[in-house]
Amino acid sequence: MMTIDKNNYEAYVLDYLEGTISSEDSEQLVRFFELYPEYKDALDVDIDLQLKVESADGIFSAKESLLKHPADTFDLPVKDYLLIKNLEDGLDEDELLQLRLVESNNNQLDKEIQDYSKTQLKADHSLRYSDKRKHIRFVLIPAIKQVLLNRSVAAAIIVAMFLSVWMMQDTNTNIPLEATILNQSDSTTNGSILAETKIVEKVLVEKQQPSKDSILKLANDPMELKKKEQIADVVEVFAEQLIHLSSITTIHSLTPKRINAYEHGLNVMMPQYLNNNLLSAELANIYRQIDEEQKSPSISLALVESGVKVMNFLSKESVKMQKYYNEEGEVIGYKVKGENVELNQKTR
Amino acid sequence: MTVKEFNQAVNQYSDGVYRFVLKSIKDEDKAKDIMQDTYEKLWKKHEQVDFLKVKSYLFSAAYHTLIDLTRREKKQAPWTEVNVRTHAHNESYSDLNEVLHKAVERLPDIQRMVVMMRDYEGYSYKEIGEICELSEAQVKVYIFRARKFLKEYIGKIEILV
Numbered sequence: 355m356m357t358i359d360k361n362n363y364e365a366y367v368l369d370y371l372e373g374t375i376s377s378e379d380s381e382q383l384v385r386f387f388e389l390y391p392e393y394k395d396a397l398d399v400d401i402d403l404q405l406k407v408e409s410a411d412g413i414f415s416a417k418e419s420l421l422k423h424p425a426d427t428f429d430l431p432v433k434d435y436l437l438i439k440n441l442e443d444g445l446d447e448d449e450l451l452q453l454r455l456v457e458s459n460n461n462q463l464d465k466e467i468q469d470y471s472k473t474q475l476k477a478d479h480s481l482r483y484s485d486k487r488k489h490i491r492f493v494l495i496p497a498i499k500q501v502l503l504n505r506s507v508a509a510a511i512i513v514a515m516f517l518s519v520w521m522m523q524d525t526n527t528n529i530p531l532e533a534t535i536l537n538q539s540d541s542t543t544n545g546s547i548l549a550e551t552k553i554v555e556k557v558l559v560e561k562q563q564p565s566k567d568s569i570l571k572l573a574n575d576p577m578e579l580k581k582k583e584q585i586a587d588v589v590e591v592f593a594e595q596l597i598h599l600s601s602i603t604t605i606h607s608l609t610p611k612r613i614n615a616y617e618h619g620l621n622v623m624m625p626q627y628l629n630n631n632l633l634s635a636e637l638a639n640i641y642r643q644i645d646e647e648q649k650s651p652s653i654s655l656a657l658v659e660s661g662v663k664v665m666n667f668l669s670k671e672s673v674k675m676q677k678y679y680n681e682e683g684e685v686i687g688y689k690v691k692g693e694n695v696e697l698n699q700k701t702r
Numbered sequence: 703m704t705v706k707e708f709n710q711a712v713n714q715y716s717d718g719v720y721r722f723v724l725k726s727i728k729d730e731d732k733a734k735d736i737m738q739d740t741y742e743k744l745w746k747k748h749e750q751v752d753f754l755k756v757k758s759y760l761f762s763a764a765y766h767t768l769i770d771l772t773r774r775e776k777k778q779a780p781w782t783e784v785n786v787r788t789h790a791h792n793e794s795y796s797d798l799n800e801v802l803h804k805a806v807e808r809l810p811d812i813q814r815m816v817v818m819m820r821d822y823e824g825y826s827y828k829e830i831g832e833i834c835e836l837s838e839a840q841v842k843v844y845i846f847r848a849r850k851f852l853k854e855y856i857g858k859i860e861i862l863v
Contacts, residue, residue, distance in 0.1 A: 427839070428846045438849045472798060473852035475806065475821035483720035485734055489712045489741040491705050 358386045363393060432456055433466070441470045569638045655685060655701050662690060707753040708745065711760065716741070719760050722818055726768050726811075736771070740764045761823070762833040765815060772811055798856070805855035813848040816841055 358366050358379070366383050369375035375383070387394040425435030436453045439445060445453065457463045662675045673692040680686045687700040703711070719740065724733040740763045744751065751759050806814055816834065819825045825833070827841045834841070 428843050430846060430850055434850055434853075435846065438846050441849065442845065469853050469857060470849060472802065472856055473849045475802065475818060476799065477718075477721060477822040479717075481717070481721050481724065483716040483737060485737065486712050486716050488738070489716070489745075490709050491745065 356382055356385065358382045360390065360393060367397065437466050437470050440467060441474070570641055655688060658688065658690065658699070665692070703748045703751050703753045703756060705748075707756070708748045711744065711753070711756045712741065715757050715760050718757075718823060719764050722761065722815075722822060723764050723768060725806075725818060725822075726815060727771065732771070736764055736767050739767055757823075758829060758833055761819065761825075765833055768815070769811070801856055801859050802852065805852045805859075808855065809848050809851060813844045813851075816844045817848045817852075820845055 363383070363386055366375060366379055366386075370380065370383060423432055423435075425432045428435055430438070432452065433456045436445060436449055436456065439449065440453070453463070457466065659675065662673050665673045673690060676689040676691075677685050678687040678689070685701055687698070690697040690699075716737065720733060720737055723736050724730065727733060727736075740760055743763045744756070744760060806817070809817065812834070816830050816836075819830050819833065827838045827845070830836070830841045831838045836844075
């Protein structure tokens with residue numbers, strides 16, 4: 355127990371300075387100043403107190419137990435570690451000596467070394483990769499690297515795409531204009547001002563789907579529609595316009611721009627013709643076939659059957675077809691059932 | 703690496719990589735798929751890969767594909783599924799080698815792979831570490847522990863025989 359405290363430590367300091375302090379008290383004084391360094395700093399004199407190592411009592415005797423062997427890294431016994439190291443990397447003189455110390459029996463040691471040598475794998479060189487040819491690459495043009503070639507081709511494709519889009523836009527905007535000598539503007543006084551009008555194109559108005567009857571009627575009597583069109587094309591001419599037209603005394607002829615009739619016909623007239631005539635006629639033809647097949651239902655069975663197959667192919671078996679047979683094994687009717695449709699039809 | 707060097711890498715190293723892969727997964731089709739994948743990876747980067755390091759690159763690519771595959775499957779194919787005659791047996795093989803291969807199959811994946819790289823290809827610890835993204839010390843530990851296991855396994859079988 356420490357007998358020195360803040361009330362009496364100065365007496366011990368005096369003993370220390372006079373050299374009469376005992377070794378026990380000296381140790382206690384050192385510990386006291388370690389605990390309360392401020393008292394040491396407050397002293398007028400500078401004292402240097404240090405504990406002296408006087409005996410071997412303080413030496414740690416269990417050092418050996420703390421020492422580690424490289425084998426501990428591998429969690430292996432020293433002998434196994436040395437034997438494996440001998441196999442892997444070879445041993446230096448110290449390690450060889452250690453091994454002799456661990457295993458003094460030479461025969462046993464040789465056997466152990468031999469046992470470990472058996473753990474070395476040997477490659478089976480008869481085993482070969484048979485698909486080497488699949489990985490072999492060829493160079494078409496040795497001077498040009500393949501990556502560069504690929505990039506060039508990709509760039510060329512992109513440029514070509516942009517060019518084609520640009521050209522399409524250009525052709526759409528450059529609609530040919532046709533000059534005409536007719537001027538319908540009322541504001542013209544001398545009649546010499548000329549107007550330019552675009553080539554009149556028939557605008558395809560979104561109509562409702564024509565009925566079956568109208569299509570059949572149109573297909574049977576196309577002239578009737580033409581009559582209607584002629585009637586519709588009659589334009590009522592007012593007296594004011596007639597006066598205006600009669601007031602024009604001089605007519606300046608213009609040099610009209612040439613139109614590529616083939617191109618005009620192909621781009622403008624052909625779609626209209628197809629839309630007005632061919633498609634309607636084709637549709638009417640289909641309706642006629644259906645009517646005929648309804649009159650002879652047995653023929654339509656094959657059509658229905660193939661239609662069901664197509665629908666099932668496209669919509670993953672959404673339509674079911676059931677056939678009915680008579681005693682002779684002939685189909686006498688069928689039933690088609692889908693999500694939104696159900697049809698019962700007799701064939702005989 | 704040029705195309706010529708790439709082709710040289712195919713001819714020179716594909717057998718070794720294939721053996722390594724096949725011994726690891728014991729499935730010929732999967733091994734060929736991994737080979738395809740490995741060389742495809744190399745082809746995509748062949749301009750950046752130095753020919754002197756192409757062998758390590760190939761083993762590394764194959765190793766990582768193998769690790770991904772084994773992690774996905776989380777189970778090894780049983781030994782009975784292996785075509786023993788084709789893959790493990792050779793006329794020159796002794797009984798000891800068959801025992802050794804059975805023992806190798808029982809090693810953990812990572813230990814088996816590093817031992818194979820060490821013995822089949824003669825890679826150093828450092829090279830194996832680079833291929834498998836392990837430290838040199840880790841590689842050494844795996845190999846030493848694997849050797850201890852193999853030695854004990856062989857010893858037990860020999861006693862039984």
